[in-house]
Amino acid sequence: MVLEASFDAAPAAPAETWTPPTSERPLVKWTLVGIALAFLGFFLFLPLVAVFVEALRGGVGIYFDAITEPDAVAAIRLTLIVAAIAVPCNLVFGLAAAWAIAKFRFPGKSLLITLIDLPFSVSPVVSGLVFILLFGSQSLIGPWLISNGIEIVFAIPGIVLATIFVTFPFVARELIPLMQEQGTGDEEAALSLGASGWQTFLYVTLPNVKWALLYGVLLCNARAMGEFGAVSVVSGHIRGLTNTMPLHVEILYNEYSFQAAFAVASLLALLALITLSIKSFLEWRFADGLKAQRSGH
Amino acid sequence: MDISVRELRKTFDRYPALHDVSLDIQSGELIALLGPSGSGKTTLLRLIAGLEFPTSGSIFYGTEDASGKSVRDRQVGFVFQHYALFKHMTVADNIGFGLKVRDRSKRPSSAEIRRRASDLLDLVQLPGLEDRYPSQLSGGQRQRVALARALAIEPRVLLLDEPFGALDAKVRKELRRWLRELHERTGHTTIFVTHDQEEALELSDRVVVMSQGRIEQVGTPDEIYDTPATPFVFSFIGDSSEIPISVSGGEAHVGNRSIGVFAEGLPDGPARLFVRPHDLDLVSDDPQTIAAVVTAVRRNSGSRFVEAEIDGCRSKVEIELPADDMRVFEGRIALKPKRWKIFPDAKRPNSQSVVGKGPYKHESEPKPPDYSQMVS
Amino acid sequence: MVTATLGRFKQPSVIPCFGMAFGFTLTYLSLVVLIPLGALVLRSAGLGLEDFWRLATDPRTLAALKLTFLAALIAATINLVFGLLLAWVLVRYEFPGRRIIDAVIDLPFALPTAVAGIALTALYAPNGWVGSLVAPLGWKIAYTPIGIVVALTFVCLPFVVRTVEPVLRDLDRETEEAAATLGASRFATFTRVILPALLPALLTGYALALARAIGEYGSVIFIAGNIPYVSEIAPLLIVIRLEEFNYEAATAVAAVMLIISFTMLLIVNLIQAWSRRRFGHGS
Numbered sequence: 001m002v003l004e005a006s007f008d009a010a011p012a013a014p015a016e017t018w019t020p021p022t023s024e025r026p027l028v029k030w031t032l033v034g035i036a037l038a039f040l041g042f043f044l045f046l047p048l049v050a051v052f053v054e055a056l057r058g059g060v061g062i063y064f065d066a067i068t069e070p071d072a073v074a075a076i077r078l079t080l081i082v083a084a085i086a087v088p089c090n091l092v093f094g095l096a097a098a099w100a101i102a103k104f105r106f107p108g109k110s111l112l113i114t115l116i117d118l119p120f121s122v123s124p125v126v127s128g129l130v131f132i133l134l135f136g137s138q139s140l141i142g143p144w145l146i147s148n149g150i151e152i153v154f155a156i157p158g159i160v161l162a163t164i165f166v167t168f169p170f171v172a173r174e175l176i177p178l179m180q181e182q183g184t185g186d187e188e189a190a191l192s193l194g195a196s197g198w199q200t201f202l203y204v205t206l207p208n209v210k211w212a213l214l215y216g217v218l219l220c221n222a223r224a225m226g227e228f229g230a231v232s233v234v235s236g237h238i239r240g241l242t243n244t245m246p247l248h249v250e251i252l253y254n255e256y257s258f259q260a261a262f263a264v265a266s267l268l269a270l271l272a273l274i275t276l277s278i279k280s281f282l283e284w285r286f287a288d289g290l291k292a293q294r295s296g297h
Numbered sequence: 298m299d300i301s302v303r304e305l306r307k308t309f310d311r312y313p314a315l316h317d318v319s320l321d322i323q324s325g326e327l328i329a330l331l332g333p334s335g336s337g338k339t340t341l342l343r344l345i346a347g348l349e350f351p352t353s354g355s356i357f358y359g360t361e362d363a364s365g366k367s368v369r370d371r372q373v374g375f376v377f378q379h380y381a382l383f384k385h386m387t388v389a390d391n392i393g394f395g396l397k398v399r400d401r402s403k404r405p406s407s408a409e410i411r412r413r414a415s416d417l418l419d420l421v422q423l424p425g426l427e428d429r430y431p432s433q434l435s436g437g438q439r440q441r442v443a444l445a446r447a448l449a450i451e452p453r454v455l456l457l458d459e460p461f462g463a464l465d466a467k468v469r470k471e472l473r474r475w476l477r478e479l480h481e482r483t484g485h486t487t488i489f490v491t492h493d494q495e496e497a498l499e500l501s502d503r504v505v506v507m508s509q510g511r512i513e514q515v516g517t518p519d520e521i522y523d524t525p526a527t528p529f530v531f532s533f534i535g536d537s538s539e540i541p542i543s544v545s546g547g548e549a550h551v552g553n554r555s556i557g558v559f560a561e562g563l564p565d566g567p568a569r570l571f572v573r574p575h576d577l578d579l580v581s582d583d584p585q586t587i588a589a590v591v592t593a594v595r596r597n598s599g600s601r602f603v604e605a606e607i608d609g610c611r612s613k614v615e616i617e618l619p620a621d622d623m624r625v626f627e628g629r630i631a632l633k634p635k636r637w638k639i640f641p642d643a644k645r646p647n648s649q650s651v652v653g654k655g656p657y658k659h660e661s662e663p664k665p666p667d668y669s670q671m672v673s
Numbered sequence: 674m675v676t677a678t679l680g681r682f683k684q685p686s687v688i689p690c691f692g693m694a695f696g697f698t699l700t701y702l703s704l705v706v707l708i709p710l711g712a713l714v715l716r717s718a719g720l721g722l723e724d725f726w727r728l729a730t731d732p733r734t735l736a737a738l739k740l741t742f743l744a745a746l747i748a749a750t751i752n753l754v755f756g757l758l759l760a761w762v763l764v765r766y767e768f769p770g771r772r773i774i775d776a777v778i779d780l781p782f783a784l785p786t787a788v789a790g791i792a793l794t795a796l797y798a799p800n801g802w803v804g805s806l807v808a809p810l811g812w813k814i815a816y817t818p819i820g821i822v823v824a825l826t827f828v829c830l831p832f833v834v835r836t837v838e839p840v841l842r843d844l845d846r847e848t849e850e851a852a853a854t855l856g857a858s859r860f861a862t863f864t865r866v867i868l869p870a871l872l873p874a875l876l877t878g879y880a881l882a883l884a885r886a887i888g889e890y891g892s893v894i895f896i897a898g899n900i901p902y903v904s905e906i907a908p909l910l911i912v913i914r915l916e917e918f919n920y921e922a923a924t925a926v927a928a929v930m931l932i933i934s935f936t937m938l939l940i941v942n943l944i945q946a947w948s949r950r951r952f953g954h955g956s
Contacts, residue, residue, distance in 0.1 A: 018350040020348075020349075020350075021348055021367070021368045021849065021850050021853035021854075022846050022849040022850055023765070024859055029766055032761065032762055032766070033762050033766055033768050035758060036755070036759050036762040039755050039758070039759070040774060040777070042803065043823075043826060043827050044777055044778075044781075044827075044830070045777070046796055046803065047789060047793050047796060047827065048777075048780065048784075048792070050795045050796050050801075050802065051788060051791075051792045089701075093697070093701045093702075096693075096694040096697045096701075097694070097698040100694040100695040100698050103686070103688050103691075104686055104691045105683060105684040105686075106682055106683035106684065106695075107682070112698070112702075114942065115702060115706065115707070116702065117938070118706055118938070120884075120885075121885075121888070121934040121935070121937055121938045122888065122931065122934050123887070123889070123890065123908050123927075124786075124888060124889075124890050124891070125888070125890045125908035125909075125911050125912060125927070126713070126888070126908075126911070126927045126930055126931060129713065129911060129915065129923060129927050130709035130710055130712055130713045132915065133709075133713055133716050133920070133924065134708070134709050134712040136920075138920055161705070161709075164705055165705055165706065165709065168705055168706060184686070184688055187688050188687060191689075197688075197689035197690050200688075200689075201690075219782070219783075222783045223782075225785070226784070226785025226786070226787075226788070227785070228785060228786045228787040228891035229889075229890035229891050229908065232890075232891075232912070233911075233912060245785075246787040246788070246891070247787075249785075250787055250895075253791050253895065258795075261791060262791065262795075265785075265787070265788040265791060268784070268785045268787075268788045269784060269788055269792075271783075272783035272784040272788075275783045276776050276777065276779055276780060277776070279776070279779065279783075280775070280776035284772075346854060348850055348853075348854070367853075368850070368853045369853055369856050369857070369858065370856075371854075372856070373854055374854070375850070375851065377847045377850070378847075379845070379847060381845060381847035381848045381850065382848075382851075383848060383851075383865075383866055383869075384848075384951075385872075385951065386869075394852070394855050394857070395855030398852075398855065398856055398857040398861045398865070399856060430951065432951075446851075446855065447854070447855075449855075450855055450856060
């Protein structure tokens with residue numbers, strides 16, 4: 001054949017310069033990575049670093065004083081109490097809602113899902129405001145509450161309610177898509193083998209969604225401890241009584257006690273980092289158990 | 298367009314996918330790359346297309362060395378297994394895509410592009426579907442649109458990756474016939490990958506059988522079925538039984554018993570005899586036979602299959618008989634191959650295989666020269 | 674009686690406890706979300722159209738709403754571009770630290786907004802790390818509307834990334850190869866094949882980011898400077914009206930914001946319905 005003579009030729013281009021058709025040239029790639037990292041540097045890493053640097057600016061002694069003074073301790077305590085009430089409430093709700101939505105067919109289901117997502121799209125300030133309109137002194141039941149000595153707004157119950165409102169969808173929205181994907185086969189099998197409804201839930205449904213549940217609880221808890229806007233509106237800002245950690249940060253900051261403010265803030269930042277670490281670990285380790293299309297929170 | 302592949306090697310992260318493969322394809326041929334998964338057939342197709350880069354070796358399009366050319370510049374029509382249609386574009390836009398992305402100087406007008414898309418839709422027998430979206434088409438229709446899209450760029454070679462893999466059996470048969478007709482009409486050099494031997498044997502001019510990154514045999518469908526070159530091809534194509542034998546003095550033995558099959562030219566020692574179910578005869582009055590015990594009898598549409606275990610070794614054979622053969626098959630039977638092929642044991646390199654035909658040992662054929670070399 | 678009604682309402686199933694789970698869900702949802710939001714709707718309805726219009730179109734309110742919307746729009750747009758870039762880099766490229774970056778993207782969801790607010794202020798104030806770099810150029814970031822955009826960009830950062838990422842990951846690489854075999858350059862493949870496929874996810878992420886940015890409070894108030902008519906956002910105005918015990922004005926602003934929120938929610942749902950119709954799958 002005519003070709004024979006040229007068959008000895010080596011491949012024309014060396015493999016290093018060859019770019020697969022679904023990829024970009026290295027120069028383009030590293031430019032894009034560089035821009036992305038620079039953007040993240042300015043908007044994510046620097047703020048995070050700033051919190052800890054500012055917190056320790058005056059030394060470790062002042063740092064520990066700031067987080068151990070009585071008002072700070074009271075704020076930490078209140079934050080923990082609020083989260084300890086709000087998270088379990090929304091956990092139980094999330095399970096019930098996911099069970100009803102994922103395991104049964106009924107009309108209006110997508111409307112129900114939309115309603116559950118509603119608190120995500122409401123401004124935190126509005127979330128706080130609605131409870132003032134509902135339970136405040138000028139509301140319909142306000143005078144009755146006052147005459148019976150029941151304090152809701154500008155007191156702990158209001159803070160808890162506002163927190164429950166803003167963290168309402170977290171657990172449910174992790175569980176619903178996953179449980180919908182899993183279907184009802186496992187439960188039907190368990191029931192056919194003679195398990196009771198409760199046993200089915202405990203031994204079949206719950207283990208199937210445990211990692212997604214933990215994931216939801218984690219995010220719910222992070223938001224519950226860190227919520228600012230809604231809580232700020234209903235709290236009344238009484239030092240040592242109705243101040244959660246984020247509110248305490250604000251007060252210290254507005255009093256120009258910057259280092260103290262950053263010290264308390266660093267605790268919250270630490271909480272955020274721990275949350276992210278566990279979250280990443282769960283995603284990495286139990287990717288299948290979390291598999292459900294999620295889109296932002 | 299002639300396509301020539303020279304000593305092509307591809308390694309993925311040290312895992313070799315293709316070992317120094319060479320292949321010549323003539324202009325206008327319809328070629329099937331056939332093999333089990335992991336045999337390297339898709340890798341070979343993607344290397345020809347330029348979707349992968351070879352570790353070494355070269356690819357020629359006619360007289361032009363295309364090895365260093367990007368897939369953009371090779372002008373190949375590639376039909377993907379799952380069609381890879383652009384979901385957000387109408388059928389017409391899908392087909393016209395290759396023309397629309399050309400440089401301004403070479404780009405036809407949009408009216409011309411639309412006209413060509415309509416012509417191609419007529420060619421693939423889907424007239425009037427210009428404004429549909431891929432999600433509104435059936436699997437077979439998507440396949441045709443994908444083909445029309447590949448043909449729109451006037452490709453030098455048409456490459457199809459498992460073109461019927463994602464379709465149900467009935468549509469698959471229809472499309473197979475249709476593709477053959479289309480090929481005869483357009484005359485494109487066409488290479489398609491398949492793991493379905495029926496598809497490969499029925500559709501192609503020549504079949505390239507691949508296994509573990511190597512070409513086992515290249516030949517017409519008849520050659521591939523009738524004279525398999527290697528044990529792999531024999532067992533991969535069609536039904537076959539393998540019987541372990543030993544050769545001594547140019548005769549095949551099972552256990553200590555001569556089975557009346559000559560194996561001239563083979564060295565003494567263990568070997569493997571391959572035979573197809575319809576090439577095994579049941580005999581009664583011959584001492585030199587393969588003795589076996591019937592284990593099962595099955596009826597499958599037009600044939601009756603007898604399964605038997607050979608005396609002296611644990612291997613099983615299958616005998617195909619006409620369905621109206623109403624003899625009672627039980628207990629011991631004696632078998633005699635009509636056509637067979639003996640391969641020396643794979644552990645002994647460079648020994649030759651022996652093909653045989655006919656009920657008597659002296660009719661055993663000399664081996665055809667083309668396929669005599671053992672691949673080991 | 675109850676089971677009989679429910680039996681007609683839902684499709685029959687052998688799985689128990691629908692009534693209990695569904696009842697609890699509805700009750701809890703009503704108590705925690707629907708009744709409080711209903712209170713807001715009732716209160717604003719109680720204002721009467723004339724009063725509501727007067728309060729909602731008060732110049733200071735209008736200025737705050739305009740600023741809020743504009744800043745949110747800019748921040749969401751910044752995130753649209755960089756969110757796509759980040760998702761692309763995270764899905765398509767392997768580089769040192771990719772896993773850590775992937776984890777840290779969610780920081781704005783996990784970090785309390787107040788902490789974000791003071792940290793960004795510390796950075797972008799005229800005497801801060803970044804602020805002091807641009808101060809000599811006469812630029813001021815914190816205590817101006819630019820500061821608001823910075824804070825909103827931070828809090829909305831994950832939305833576009835996290836909506837685009839899974840879609841990009843599931844994107845059929847074969848379609849890109851198909852485009853290449855048809856002669857398309859990498860850029861043409863990106864703009865004509867990849868981008869249209871990502872469009873529903875991009876729009877969803879954009880709408881979610883916008884909704885969040887409009888409502889954001891905690892991170893903004895520290896960095897904004899909060900000057901009426903200049904850098905005062907609508908949520909802050911609600912708080913100020915509340916502190917003045919001007920519940921009517923607070924309710925009116927809140928109602929306007931609620932309407933905006935619901936509109937955004939509706940838009941997201943419409944995008945996803947459209948995407949399902951067009952592509953045969955959700956975003």
